[in-house]
Amino acid sequence: MPEKQSKLEQKITKAELNLSVVMQSQQKSKQNNLNLKNPLITASGTCGNGQELANFYDINQLGAFTTKGITVKAQSGNQTPRIAETSAGIINSIGLENPGVENFILEVLPETKEYTLPILANISGYSEQDFEVLAEKLEGREELAGIEVNLSCPNIKGGGMIFGTEPEKVYQITKKVREIYSGYIIVKLTPNITDITTTALAAEAAGADAVAMINTLSAMKIDIEAQKPLLANTFGGLSGPAVRPIAVKMVYQTFKKIDIPILGLGGVKNGSDVIEFMLAGATAVGIGTINMTDPAAGPRIIKEVEEYMLKHQIKDLSSIIGAAH
Numbered sequence: 001m002p003e004k005q006s007k008l009e010q011k012i013t014k015a016e017l018n019l020s021v022v023m024q025s026q027q028k029s030k031q032n033n034l035n036l037k038n039p040l041i042t043a044s045g046t047c048g049n050g051q052e053l054a055n056f057y058d059i060n061q062l063g064a065f066t067t068k069g070i071t072v073k074a075q076s077g078n079q080t081p082r083i084a085e086t087s088a089g090i091i092n093s094i095g096l097e098n099p100g101v102e103n104f105i106l107e108v109l110p111e112t113k114e115y116t117l118p119i120l121a122n123i124s125g126y127s128e129q130d131f132e133v134l135a136e137k138l139e140g141r142e143e144l145a146g147i148e149v150n151l152s153c154p155n156i157k158g159g160g161m162i163f164g165t166e167p168e169k170v171y172q173i174t175k176k177v178r179e180i181y182s183g184y185i186i187v188k189l190t191p192n193i194t195d196i197t198t199t200a201l202a203a204e205a206a207g208a209d210a211v212a213m214i215n216t217l218s219a220m221k222i223d224i225e226a227q228k229p230l231l232a233n234t235f236g237g238l239s240g241p242a243v244r245p246i247a248v249k250m251v252y253q254t255f256k257k258i259d260i261p262i263l264g265l266g267g268v269k270n271g272s273d274v275i276e277f278m279l280a281g282a283t284a285v286g287i288g289t290i291n292m293t294d295p296a297a298g299p300r301i302i303k304e305v306e307e308y309m310l311k312h313q314i315k316d317l318s319s320i321i322g323a324a325h
């Protein structure tokens with residue numbers, strides 16, 4: 001056989017690619033691992049509870065889906081305007097508009113039964129007790145593969161941000177939630193902090209299965225015609241391409257310090273952004289703001305990741321996790 005031809009035959013083909021990743025659990029049983037067919041997970045709050053994206057493609061193609069953040073009681077969110085556009089992202093101050101955990105269980109969870117991918121519920125609170133109540137209500141819900149504990153929302157008064165910036169609070173809340181909730185727990189961290197590795201270490205020590213980073217960065221926009229802050233809430237959280245290099249740095253910094261998986265997110269727009277996060281150390285990668293401008297981005301990004309794998313002849317995507325170190 002001519003040498004050229006045999007070399008061609010040795011090439012990895014699309015059918016051989018393995019995009020699956022395992023988000024391991026700190027709990028001993030392997031049953032608690034989160035097995036994803038690919039690393040893509042929707043970012044909470046950017047695509048409703050499934051139906052919004054399902055109008056564009058079969059969301060079962062994704063690794064997992066994260067629902068919009070829920071609180072103990074229903075809330076209507078902040079006053080409008082609550083989204084401001086910037087040159088490389090958006091600033092939002094939605095303020096956790098949601099139907100409350102009871103209605104979430106009654107109305108949202110049954111809808112998710114039509115999907116086969118793992119569903120994660122994102123929870124937010126104003127006190128330690130809120131997180132306990134939410135964990136209790138969701139414990140044992142078989143529609144869910146796990147929960148994402150949002151200790152980082154910058155838009156709620158007196159709540160999230162304060163917990164998320166103090167390692168002791170992150171530890172306390174995570175520990176409480178761990179005592180109550182037996183499924184997979186991801187603790188979502190804020191980037192509005194000097195050193196994110198301190199809160200990542202606290203979450204790990206308290207029993208979190210994984211950490212997610214980053215939530216939005218505190219920001220504002222001024223309407224120069226009105227000469228007033230554009231958002232009714234004055235401040236909001238910046239997301240989209242502008243935040244990606246910051247998020248990549250935080251994932252990179254944290255990777256060597258903790259032993260639990262990292263869900264990296266912030267500004268992902270295409271396959272190469274996913275690869276960058278994984279090289280920095282992310283096991284899974286979130287897609288958020290991109291869903292709002294390109295709702296069909298999910299399958300496109302998966303395709304782009306496959307193209308990268310073919311170009312670099314990478315058979316197992318998980319082999320690149322942390323490879324940039």
Ligand SMILES: Cc1cc2nc3c(=O)[nH]c(=O)nc-3n(C[C@H](O)[C@H](O)[C@H](O)COP(=O)(O)O)c2cc1C
Nearest residue numbers: 043044045069092150214215239240266267288289
């Ligand atoms: C409109 C909007 C709503 C959001 N709502 C939530 C939420 O309810 N809970 C949460 O943990 N993060 C929320 N986030 C943060 C995203 O999940 C994500 O962490 C952040 O936007 C960075 O990723 P991205 O740049 O890909 O959007 C929200 C972001 C946006 C833009």
